[in-house]
Amino acid sequence: MTVHTPHPDLPPPTLSVGVLGWLRSNLFSSPLHTLLSLFAIYLVYLTVPPIISWVFLDSTWVGDTREACSGTTGACWVFVKVRMNQFMYGFFPESEYWRINLAFGLLIVLAIPLFIKKFQHKGKLAIFILVFYPIITFQLFSGGNFGLTPVETSKWGGLSLTLILAGVGIVASLPIGIVLALGRRSEMPIVRSVCVVFIEFWRGVPLITVLFMSSVMLPLFLPEGTNFDKLLRAMIGIALFQSAYMAEVVRGGLAAIPKGQYEAAEALGLSYWKSMGLIILPQALKLVIPGIVNTFIALFKDTTLVLIIGLFDLLAIIQQAFADPDWLGFSIEGYVFAASIFWIFCFSMSRYSMALEKKLHTGHAR
Amino acid sequence: MSETDNAPRPSEDSADLTIEMRSVHKWYGQFHVLKDINLAVTRGERIVICGPSGSGKSTMIRCINRLEEHQQGQIIVDGTELTDDVKHIDQVRKEVGMVFQHFNLFPHLTVLENCCLAPIWVRKMPRREAEAVAMEYLEKVKIPEQARKYPGQLSGGQQQRVAIARSLCMNPHIMLFDEPTSALDPEMIKEVLDTMIELAESGMTMLCVTHEMGFAKTVANRVIFMDAGEIIEENEPHEFFNNPQSDRTKLFLSQILQH
Numbered sequence: 001m002t003v004h005t006p007h008p009d010l011p012p013p014t015l016s017v018g019v020l021g022w023l024r025s026n027l028f029s030s031p032l033h034t035l036l037s038l039f040a041i042y043l044v045y046l047t048v049p050p051i052i053s054w055v056f057l058d059s060t061w062v063g064d065t066r067e068a069c070s071g072t073t074g075a076c077w078v079f080v081k082v083r084m085n086q087f088m089y090g091f092f093p094e095s096e097y098w099r100i101n102l103a104f105g106l107l108i109v110l111a112i113p114l115f116i117k118k119f120q121h122k123g124k125l126a127i128f129i130l131v132f133y134p135i136i137t138f139q140l141f142s143g144g145n146f147g148l149t150p151v152e153t154s155k156w157g158g159l160s161l162t163l164i165l166a167g168v169g170i171v172a173s174l175p176i177g178i179v180l181a182l183g184r185r186s187e188m189p190i191v192r193s194v195c196v197v198f199i200e201f202w203r204g205v206p207l208i209t210v211l212f213m214s215s216v217m218l219p220l221f222l223p224e225g226t227n228f229d230k231l232l233r234a235m236i237g238i239a240l241f242q243s244a245y246m247a248e249v250v251r252g253g254l255a256a257i258p259k260g261q262y263e264a265a266e267a268l269g270l271s272y273w274k275s276m277g278l279i280i281l282p283q284a285l286k287l288v289i290p291g292i293v294n295t296f297i298a299l300f301k302d303t304t305l306v307l308i309i310g311l312f313d314l315l316a317i318i319q320q321a322f323a324d325p326d327w328l329g330f331s332i333e334g335y336v337f338a339a340s341i342f343w344i345f346c347f348s349m350s351r352y353s354m355a356l357e358k359k360l361h362t363g364h365a366r
Numbered sequence: 367m368s369e370t371d372n373a374p375r376p377s378e379d380s381a382d383l384t385i386e387m388r389s390v391h392k393w394y395g396q397f398h399v400l401k402d403i404n405l406a407v408t409r410g411e412r413i414v415i416c417g418p419s420g421s422g423k424s425t426m427i428r429c430i431n432r433l434e435e436h437q438q439g440q441i442i443v444d445g446t447e448l449t450d451d452v453k454h455i456d457q458v459r460k461e462v463g464m465v466f467q468h469f470n471l472f473p474h475l476t477v478l479e480n481c482c483l484a485p486i487w488v489r490k491m492p493r494r495e496a497e498a499v500a501m502e503y504l505e506k507v508k509i510p511e512q513a514r515k516y517p518g519q520l521s522g523g524q525q526q527r528v529a530i531a532r533s534l535c536m537n538p539h540i541m542l543f544d545e546p547t548s549a550l551d552p553e554m555i556k557e558v559l560d561t562m563i564e565l566a567e568s569g570m571t572m573l574c575v576t577h578e579m580g581f582a583k584t585v586a587n588r589v590i591f592m593d594a595g596e597i598i599e600e601n602e603p604h605e606f607f608n609n610p611q612s613d614r615t616k617l618f619l620s621q622i623l624q625h
Contacts, residue, residue: 260470264472270483270487362474
């Protein structure tokens with residue numbers, strides 16, 4: 001009888017691993033790749049150092065007036081610094097800034113336990129955040145009760161307005177989208193047609209049109225004397241518009257769930273809503289996290305369009321600051337600032353979605 | 367149809383009859399899949415259904431828990447007639463367990479959660495009790511140590527045994543098996559068949575669509591042969607294999623038993 005002895009593992013050749021191996025396989029694997037790599041390095045050399053010196057090295061950070069920036073070749077961040085309050089809070093009365101701070105601070109404090117693994121009551125807390133937190137925030141922003149001075153929505157603005165629009169849009173569009181997606185796959189013809197018409201209508205019109213309709217046309221159709229808030233109308237418009245997109249994303253996820261999952265849930269005696277809620281949706285939503293977050297990011301950036309109906313979100317309020325005769329000619333700084341804020345929020349959402357995908361992955365093949 | 371026909375029937379009517387199919391017909395569009403199926407199953411009976419693919423055997427057992435709708439005839443399960451009435455369907459599904467060819471475990475839930483889900487949400491059992499029941503059945507199918515894993519981490523044979531345990535957790539009177547070993551590697555077929563044999567010994571009513579003729583010989587009380595949507599022949603296994611009546615059955619048996 002022969003005995004099989006396994007061959008011992010040998011170390012790999014030196015040039016295939018480590019820094020050298022990486023460089024060789026990724027940058028200099030062929031003459032063409034070498035040429036392209038060198039060209040790319042040259043481009044980086046051309047662009048990155050000037051940007052760094054404009055943003056950091058040659059820029060001005062201290063001072064309160066335009067004069068502080070005279071004579072520098074870099075960015076004048078003093079402009080952003082002086083206007084910072086307006087960029088964050090819009091035209092909210094300065095004495096009431098604490099209310100906005102409190103609202104966002106409260107959200108952060110409430111959200112922290114959601115990220116603590118051992119915390120037991122995540123579901124209850126999430127319901128509290130979704131149901132009661134918006135009421136508290138609304139009270140804090142608009143005032144009028146509990147001895148708070150009323151602040152009209154036209155005074156809301158800046159980053160806080162952007163976050164409110166995006167937050168309401170995100171929180172409303174996901175559930176509406178899920179219901180629409182389920183409706184579109186329903187076997188009941190009336191439910192299905194209503195959902196199809198709704199989705200196709202909202203997907204077929206540009207968001208700008210929706211916002212215009214909501215602010216200019218809608219009041220013409222409403223009976224005289226009914227007046228509801230412009231901001232509210234914009235929120236509803238954004239939420240319905242994005243929910244149509246969300247519905248299609250979710251529908252993609254639903255279609256990807258094998259028929260066997262529906263059958264197994266049915267065979268166990270689960271009702272339609274239970275099998276959707278416990279079996280199908282958790283899997284479908286997990287599959288389409290990238291698509292959902294994609295829609296959220298698009299929504300976040302689309303909130304800038306409210307500018308055209310006279311609401312001053314972050315971008316609008318920054319643009320409005322360019323017109324200040326004391327600070328003419330600092331639009332680049334303003335736009336760079338706006339872009340970085342948007343980028344930070346969108347990038348965080350993107351990273352969060354990747355972390356979530358990883359966390360929810362249960363190692364199943366199908 | 368009158369009110370009384372729809373209502374659950376009193377049990378004395380069908381002493382120990384548990385499933386009754388009376389001239390059941392079904393069509394997929396123009397295609398006539400089930401043709402005049404008549405079948406009576408008594409409590410504790412173990413029936414193996416075989417036949418060439420496309421003969422309607424899966425469709426037939428899927429009609430029993432209404433995963434497929436029949437268009438003509440009557441199906442009565444445990445005294446409840448299957449109609450469009452959702453209450454009747456739910457009633458039947460509570461009592462009838464099903465095991466699928468592709469296991470159909472829920473990949474986002476652990477093995478234990480897979481087993482507890484229906485008892486908790488359909489039977490309204492407290493979680494603790496449901497987990498105890500689930501562990502009991504996982505022990506019966508000999509994989510209690512996998513309870514905290516996800517289905518994707520198990521082999522095919524283990525997954526199918528979990529699927530059997532999941533059905534048993536609902537404490538069904540009847541178990542339907544739809545080709546439970548067809549998607550398994552040869553090495554894993556035995557562990558699943560062993561589990562099924564054990565289940566058969568416990569007195570469960572079983573209807574099993576399978577190509578495992580060895581299983582049919584040892585376990586079944588009755589073998590049913592279907593072709594082109596009809597029941598061609600039924601008999602107790604010894605007679606069925608040694609003395610088939612129809613030509614179609616003889617041909618089928620000669621083809622599967624040659625190797």
